[in-house]
Amino acid sequence: MSRWTAVMYSETQNENGTYNTRCLYCFMTVATAVETKEDLELIEAHHVCPERALSELLAAKAATEAHAHRN
Numbered sequence: 303m304s305r306w307t308a309v310m311y312s313e314t315q316n317e318n319g320t321y322n323t324r325c326l327y328c329f330m331t332v333a334t335a336v337e338t339k340e341d342l343e344l345i346e347a348h349h350v351c352p353e354r355a356l357s358e359l360l361a362a363k364a365a366t367e368a369h370a371h372r373n
């Protein structure tokens with residue numbers, strides 16, 4: 303889970319020590335000026351990504367169609 307999060311978000315740190323995070327799937331800024339890494343991970347975990355949901359839907363559809371072709 304933590305590995306997946308690391309891949310999915312681009313985290314940057316501000317001069318005052320707070321963090322920003324941006325989703326690499328939909329390029330939405332998920333949070334800005336978050337004070338701790340713990341809060342950052344919590345916010346990332348709650349991001350419902352429209353792009354990721356779409357890609358998972360397409361992957362599931364492709365898998366279903368591939369299965370249908372085999373039968």
Ligand SMILES: [Zn+2]
Nearest residue numbers: 325327328351
């Ligand atoms: Zn996203």
